[in-house]
Amino acid sequence: MRTILTVILGISVLLGCFANTWAENASQVKTLERVTQRLVAPPFLPAHEQVAQGPPKVVQVRMVIEEKRMTISPDGATIWAMTFNGSVPGPIVVVHQDDYVELTLVNPTTNTLRHNIDFHAATGALGGGELTHVAPGQEVVLRFKAIKAGVFVYHCAPGGPMIPWHVVSGMNGAIMVLPRDGLRDAEGKPVRYDKAYYIGEQDFYIPKDANGKYKAYPTPIAGLEDMLEVMRTLTPTHVVFNGAVGALTGEHALTAKVGERVLFIHAQANRDSRPHLIGGHADLMWSGGSFKDRPATNLETWFVAGGSAVAALYQFRQPGLYVYLNHNLIEAMLLGAAAHIKVEGVWNNDLMEQIHKPGSIK
Known part of the structure; x- marks a missing residue:
C-alpha cells in the first residue's frame, strides 16, 4: 500500500511540474512580440530578414483551404485541387529558429471535405495534425515552436487513404526555419542570398476513360475511387513544378542576374526527386534541408527524399x-x-x- 501511495505521490509531483512548466511557457509567449506574415503564392517567399532581428517572436500566419478545379497540362488534364491559399503548392512560411508559428487554418463553408495540417517542422501531435482537423465552416488556431533550423514540408493528413489523396491533389507546402544568425557556408562563414525561389514538385494521378481521355468530376469526392486506382500503380500521369506543366517556363520563367546568389528551395511531399540546374551547380546544398549541418559544395545534381525539402544556393x-x-x-x-x-x-x-560555328564537315 505504501508503495502505491509513493507512486501516486510521485506522479502527482511530476504532473505538477509539467503544469508549472506549461504555465511558465504560456506566460513567456505572451510577452513576445507578435508579427503578422503576409503569405504569397509560390515561387516567391514572404518578406523576411535573413538574420533575426531581436529575440524570438510569435509569427502569425493565416491559411484558407480552397478546393478548386485546376488545369494542370496542355493535354486537357484537370483536377479538383485541394489547396492551402489557393495555390499548388501552398505558400512557404519563413521564420527563424525559436520563433513561434501561430497558424489560423480556415476551412470555408464552400468546401466539401475535412482537412488538417501536419508540419514536419513541428514537434508532437503528428506535427499538429491531431490538433487541426477542421470541417467545412470551421477554423482552428495552432501554435508551435520552431526548434529545428532548416526547410521542411507541410501537408494535409486527415487519416488513412485520404492522406495520400489529399497530398497528390495538391495539399502540401513548405516552411523555412532560418538560423537566427543566418546561413553559413561550408567554412562556417556567413552567406546571404540575393533572391530565393520556392519550387514545389507535385505528382498527379489523373484517371482516363475508355477512349484515353482524362476524366473530370463534378466534386472532389466523386473522383476518389478512380484516383486511388491510378495511385496504386505508383505511376504518375504528370510530375510538375508549382502545380502545372509550364508553370515556371516561358513568360512565367524565374529571373536572375549574373553575380546574384539565388537560393532554391525544393520540396516534394510524396516522391523522391533529383534537381539539376543545366549550366550551373549547387555551390552549397543543405542535405535533408538541415541548416545546422555543413552544406555540401559544388554538386551537379542533388537529392530530395519524398516527404522532405532541401535548399541549394548558386x-x-x-x-x-x-x-x-x-x-x-x-x-x-x-x-x-x-x-x-x-x-x-x-x-x-x-x-x-x-570557337567555330557549325558548318559543313571538311
Whole structure:
C-alpha cells in the first residue's frame, strides 16, 4: 500500500511540474512580440530578414483551404485541387529558429471535405495534425515552436487513404526555419542570398476513360475511387513544378542576374526527386534541408527524399537561359518537371566560348 501511495505521490509531483512548466511557457509567449506574415503564392517567399532581428517572436500566419478545379497540362488534364491559399503548392512560411508559428487554418463553408495540417517542422501531435482537423465552416488556431533550423514540408493528413489523396491533389507546402544568425557556408562563414525561389514538385494521378481521355468530376469526392486506382500503380500521369506543366517556363520563367546568389528551395511531399540546374551547380546544398549541418559544395545534381525539402544556393556566372529540372529526364521532359531561369548580364568567354560555328564537315 505504501508503495502505491509513493507512486501516486510521485506522479502527482511530476504532473505538477509539467503544469508549472506549461504555465511558465504560456506566460513567456505572451510577452513576445507578435508579427503578422503576409503569405504569397509560390515561387516567391514572404518578406523576411535573413538574420533575426531581436529575440524570438510569435509569427502569425493565416491559411484558407480552397478546393478548386485546376488545369494542370496542355493535354486537357484537370483536377479538383485541394489547396492551402489557393495555390499548388501552398505558400512557404519563413521564420527563424525559436520563433513561434501561430497558424489560423480556415476551412470555408464552400468546401466539401475535412482537412488538417501536419508540419514536419513541428514537434508532437503528428506535427499538429491531431490538433487541426477542421470541417467545412470551421477554423482552428495552432501554435508551435520552431526548434529545428532548416526547410521542411507541410501537408494535409486527415487519416488513412485520404492522406495520400489529399497530398497528390495538391495539399502540401513548405516552411523555412532560418538560423537566427543566418546561413553559413561550408567554412562556417556567413552567406546571404540575393533572391530565393520556392519550387514545389507535385505528382498527379489523373484517371482516363475508355477512349484515353482524362476524366473530370463534378466534386472532389466523386473522383476518389478512380484516383486511388491510378495511385496504386505508383505511376504518375504528370510530375510538375508549382502545380502545372509550364508553370515556371516561358513568360512565367524565374529571373536572375549574373553575380546574384539565388537560393532554391525544393520540396516534394510524396516522391523522391533529383534537381539539376543545366549550366550551373549547387555551390552549397543543405542535405535533408538541415541548416545546422555543413552544406555540401559544388554538386551537379542533388537529392530530395519524398516527404522532405532541401535548399541549394548558386551564384550565376553567365547570362542566358537555364533549365532547372528533375534529372529523371523522363519526368522532366515527358511529364512536366522543369523550370526556366532567365539570367541577364555580360557573357564571359573565359568560362565558355564557341570557337567555330557549325558548318559543313571538311
